[in-house]
Amino acid sequence: xxxxxxxxxxxxELQRVASTVSHMGGMAEAQLADAIRxxxxxxxxxxxxxxxxxxxxDRLEEDxxxxxxxxxxxxxxxxxxxREIVAxxxxxxxxxxxxxxxxxxxxxxxxxxxxxxxxxxxxxxxxAMIAQxxxxxxxxxxxxxxxxxxxxxxxxxxxxxDMYTSLFRELLTxxxxxxxxxxxxxxxxxxxxxxxxxxxxxxxxxxxxxxxxKGTRLRDALPPDVDRPHHMxxxxxxxxxx
Amino acid sequence: xxxxxxxxxxxxELQRVASTVSHMGGMAEAQLADAIRxxxxxxxxxxxxxxxxxxxxDRLEEDxxxxxxxxxxxxxxxxxxxREIVAxxxxxxxxxxxxxxxxxxxxxxxxxxxxxxxxxxxxxxxxAMIAQxxxxxxxxxxxxxxxxxxxxxxxxxxxxxDMYTSLFRELLTxxxxxxxxxxxxxxxxxxxxxxxxxxxxxxxxxxxxxxxxKGTRLRDALPPDVDRPHHMxxxxxxxxxx
Numbered sequence: 001x002x003x004x005x006x007x008x009x010x011x012x013e014l015q016r017v018a019s020t021v022s023h024m025g026g027m028a029e030a031q032l033a034d035a036i037r038x039x040x041x042x043x044x045x046x047x048x049x050x051x052x053x054x055x056x057x058d059r060l061e062e063d064x065x066x067x068x069x070x071x072x073x074x075x076x077x078x079x080x081x082x083r084e085i086v087a088x089x090x091x092x093x094x095x096x097x098x099x100x101x102x103x104x105x106x107x108x109x110x111x112x113x114x115x116x117x118x119x120x121x122x123x124x125x126x127x128a129m130i131a132q133x134x135x136x137x138x139x140x141x142x143x144x145x146x147x148x149x150x151x152x153x154x155x156x157x158x159x160x161x162d163m164y165t166s167l168f169r170e171l172l173t174x175x176x177x178x179x180x181x182x183x184x185x186x187x188x189x190x191x192x193x194x195x196x197x198x199x200x201x202x203x204x205x206x207x208x209x210x211x212x213x214k215g216t217r218l219r220d221a222l223p224p225d226v227d228r229p230h231h232m233x234x235x236x237x238x239x240x241x242x
Numbered sequence: 243x244x245x246x247x248x249x250x251x252x253x254x255e256l257q258r259v260a261s262t263v264s265h266m267g268g269m270a271e272a273q274l275a276d277a278i279r280x281x282x283x284x285x286x287x288x289x290x291x292x293x294x295x296x297x298x299x300d301r302l303e304e305d306x307x308x309x310x311x312x313x314x315x316x317x318x319x320x321x322x323x324x325r326e327i328v329a330x331x332x333x334x335x336x337x338x339x340x341x342x343x344x345x346x347x348x349x350x351x352x353x354x355x356x357x358x359x360x361x362x363x364x365x366x367x368x369x370a371m372i373a374q375x376x377x378x379x380x381x382x383x384x385x386x387x388x389x390x391x392x393x394x395x396x397x398x399x400x401x402x403x404d405m406y407t408s409l410f411r412e413l414l415t416x417x418x419x420x421x422x423x424x425x426x427x428x429x430x431x432x433x434x435x436x437x438x439x440x441x442x443x444x445x446x447x448x449x450x451x452x453x454x455x456k457g458t459r460l461r462d463a464l465p466p467d468v469d470r471p472h473h474m475x476x477x478x479x480x481x482x483x484x
Contacts, residue, residue: 062459069328076318086311089328093335172425179418186414189428190435217304 010075017067017088018142021095024060025139028095029132031057031102032198036128039109039191040121047113050106057099064092087212091142094201094208098135101194101201108187115184118174124191127163130156131195134202141209150209153202154218160199167192252317259309259330260384263337266302267381270337271374273299273344274440278370281351281433282363289355292348299341306334329454333384336443336450340377343436343443350429357426360416366433369405372398373437376444383451392451395444396460402441409434 031050038047068085071077077085112121134153141149171189174181210218273292280289310327313319319327354363376395383391413431416423452460 065328069324072314072328073320073324078315082311082315086307086314086331089331090335093332172428175417175424175428176421179421182417182424183414186417186428186431193432 010071013067013071013075014077014081014084017064017071018084020060020064020067021088021091022139022143024057024064024092025095025135025142027053027057027060028099028102029135029139031099032105032128032132032135032195035102035105035109036125038106039112040125042109042113044110044113047106047109051103054099054103057096061092061096064088083212083215087208090208091205094204098198098201101198105191105194108191112184112187116180118181118184118188121188123163123167123170124188124195127160127167127192127195130160130163131198131202134160134199138202138205138209141206145209145213147210147213150206150213151218154206154210157199157203160196164192164196252313255309255313255317256319256323256326259306259313260326262302262306262309263330263333264381264385266299266306266334267337267377267384269295269299269302270341270344271377271381273341274347274370274374274377274437277344277347277351278367280348281354282367284351284355286352286355289348289351293345296341296345299338303334303338306330325454325457329450332450333447336446340440340443343440347433347436350433354426354429358422360423360426360430363430365405365409365412366430366437369402369409369434369437372402372405373440373444376402376441380444380447380451383448387451387455389452389455392448392455393460396448396452399441399445402438406434406438 031053034046035050037043038050068089071085075081134156137149138153141147141153168189171185171192175185207218210216210221214221273295276288277292279285280292310331313327317323376398379391380395383389383395410431413427413434417427449460452458452463456463
């Protein structure tokens with residue numbers, strides 16, 4: 001009876017780690033949505049809310065780190081359980097970065113609320129929507145331990161990269177047309193970059209889920225002709241966004 | 243005799259994890275130095291070398307992850323040893339990002355080698371030098387398990403942030419003066435941002451070292467009047483770089 005009780009408490013601990021990661025991921029997803037809404041609607045109050053909520057997400061990451069260390073120390077998990085813990089540590093770190101990028105977008109939303117509107121503001125919410133769907137789907141993949149769903153997210157990152165590249169060119173054109181556009185467009189360029197980086201972190205999470213479920217590296221498992229997403233966005237095609 | 247042999251092998255494994263982290267850190271430091279030299283000297287070959295070497299650093303991170311998981315699974319480390327492993331996982335992830343940012347700077351160096359030189363190119367190497375020293379010092383702090391040295395690195399991040407803020411303004415001015423400056427200055431802006439983010443990752447590593455040595459969070463240990471570095475650089479003072 002005692003042994004059974006211990007096993008149950010242990011399972012509960014692992015469950016609590018996973019559900020905290022999911023909760024944290026949901027918060028980061030909402031932070032991105034709110035930051036982009038603040039940008040679109042010039043809503044400074046909403047942007048401030050996003051900025052303030054970032055600390056909460058940082059603390060959740062620290063909580064997850066501590067829970068993981070406690071489980072490692074007290075329970076000495078093996079095999080799959082160990083992968084669960086390592087995956088939780090990695091995913092929470094990616095989610096924390098996603099929230100950081102959303103916070104940075106919120107800060108720029110405040111600055112942009114004081115400048116005249118510029119046209120590329122229309123493209124950014126579309127790009128953010130894809131990134132947001134990637135976060136949502138990759139969190140579902142984590143909850144369902146579904147590596148196929150994770151791979152689908154991973155493959156979608158090239159859409160975000162393509163949108164970033166075309167937005168980069170568009171913003172440069174606006175800057176060249178009128179020097180008054182330079183300051184707002186520079187901030188939008190960074191917002192676009194933030195979203196592009198969020199897509200990268202969603203692909204990182206997808207790779208971690210694949211490792212969690214399959215125990216192998218996603219990059220090794222794919223056929224060689226699949227276009228691998230690049231960190232830092234501009235990857236191989238930097239020639240054509242000069 | 244057998245027990246002693248096992249303990250020694252275990253210590254060797256922990257040692258190997260730590261020395262791989264140090265080696266990886268040294269490589270990332272060199273990558274940053276080479277990327278900035280490629281930028282300054284318009285040396286496309288050197289920039290290509292940096293880009294190619296990034297895969298090696300990515301693989302080192304994966305090796306460290308695997309070593310850590312193996313030690314966790316087979317040795318079930320406790321207390322300080324467990325912190326060693328968690329620290330190695332976290333530091334290697336920060337080092338991997340530092341190398342990523344250096345690689346991105348190298349890609350932009352190639353693009354910038356084809357555009358006319360712009361003046362702010364002088365400030366960037368100075369900023370990179372500080373970031374490079376931060377990496378070097380934080381790696382020394384890791385080798386020496388010296389939390390005071392780690393705190394000193396952590397505090398220096400505000401210098402990099404200040405240089406970034408002034409460079410941001412300078413680059414905007416150049417863009418407004420002449421539309422032909424917009425494209426090169428935009429790339430330099432991202433290089434500056436990359437260096438600023440490298441400083442952030444050095445402070446992350448400093449926090450991890452403090453946790454490793456002291457077992458407590460650096461942010462909780464500092465007096466409240468100390469200016470805490472912000473992720474994403476522009477932190478609290480985003481009002482004045484509009």
